[in-house]
Amino acid sequence: MESCRLSATELACRRGDRVLFRGLTLALGGGEACQIAGANGIGKSSLMRLLAGLGEPFAGTIARDGEVGLIDERPALDPHLPLGRALAFWERFDGRAAEAVGRLGLAALAEVPVRFLSTGQKKRAALARLIAQAAPIWLLDEPLNGLDTDAVALVETIVAEHCAAGGLAVVASHQAIALPGAQRIALRDYAA
Numbered sequence: 001m002e003s004c005r006l007s008a009t010e011l012a013c014r015r016g017d018r019v020l021f022r023g024l025t026l027a028l029g030g031g032e033a034c035q036i037a038g039a040n041g042i043g044k045s046s047l048m049r050l051l052a053g054l055g056e057p058f059a060g061t062i063a064r065d066g067e068v069g070l071i072d073e074r075p076a077l078d079p080h081l082p083l084g085r086a087l088a089f090w091e092r093f094d095g096r097a098a099e100a101v102g103r104l105g106l107a108a109l110a111e112v113p114v115r116f117l118s119t120g121q122k123k124r125a126a127l128a129r130l131i132a133q134a135a136p137i138w139l140l141d142e143p144l145n146g147l148d149t150d151a152v153a154l155v156e157t158i159v160a161e162h163c164a165a166g167g168l169a170v171v172a173s174h175q176a177i178a179l180p181g182a183q184r185i186a187l188r189d190y191a192a
């Protein structure tokens with residue numbers, strides 16, 4: 001995997017007229033992971049969007065070296081297409097098929113329109129595409145939402161494999177997630 005790096009320095013985030021957090025600094029290189037923890041509404045998704053480059057920080061800087069793969073609550077899969085074709089759409093960009101479909105328990109769902117998939121199945125489908133994307137920087141916003149116990153363990157394994165292969169991962173979750181050796185940032189410590 002190509003080398004990667006992600007850092008944020010003295011980051012502050014404003015949504016509307018509220019500053020959600022300030023003074024947040026983090027630095028991750030290949031092989032490293034970080035969990036962003038915090039209650040509903042504290043700003044985890046807002047932070048992930050900043051790290052992904054989808055918004056401008058109110059203050060501070062972000063440095064990114066490597067392609068970003070983002071998972072959030074909206075899977076980037078056409079809701080009207082059968083799952084197999086929705087995943088195939090990305091093949092031409094990713095240069096590879098979503099081979100993790102079987103591992104993620106999606107093999108029997110190829111003909112089912114994405115909009116009919118359950119919450120957990122949609123999350124699994126987003127993970128299948130993320131793996132095929134092969135981006136070194138993973139930004140996972142609440143990746144465990146809707147997943148059963150086995151799938152939670154699978155996500156933990158997949159993130160560990162990604163880091164072992166030289167990738168890095170930032171995981172925002174209000175749920176416990178086992179990421180051995182990961183940094184942990186409690187967002188309330190940076191509340192403005």
Ligand SMILES: Nc1ncnc2c1ncn2[C@@H]1O[C@H](COP(=O)(O)OP(=O)(O)OP(=O)(O)O)[C@@H](O)[C@H]1O
Nearest residue numbers: 015016020038039040041042043044045046047174
């Ligand atoms: N576009 C916006 N304009 C104004 N306020 C916003 C906007 N988007 C989000 N917010 C507010 O920013 C705060 C943080 O939202 P965010 O989605 O980042 O929280 P979160 O920690 O991810 O929450 P959850 O755990 O519920 O997903 C919330 O109070 C939300 O209402």
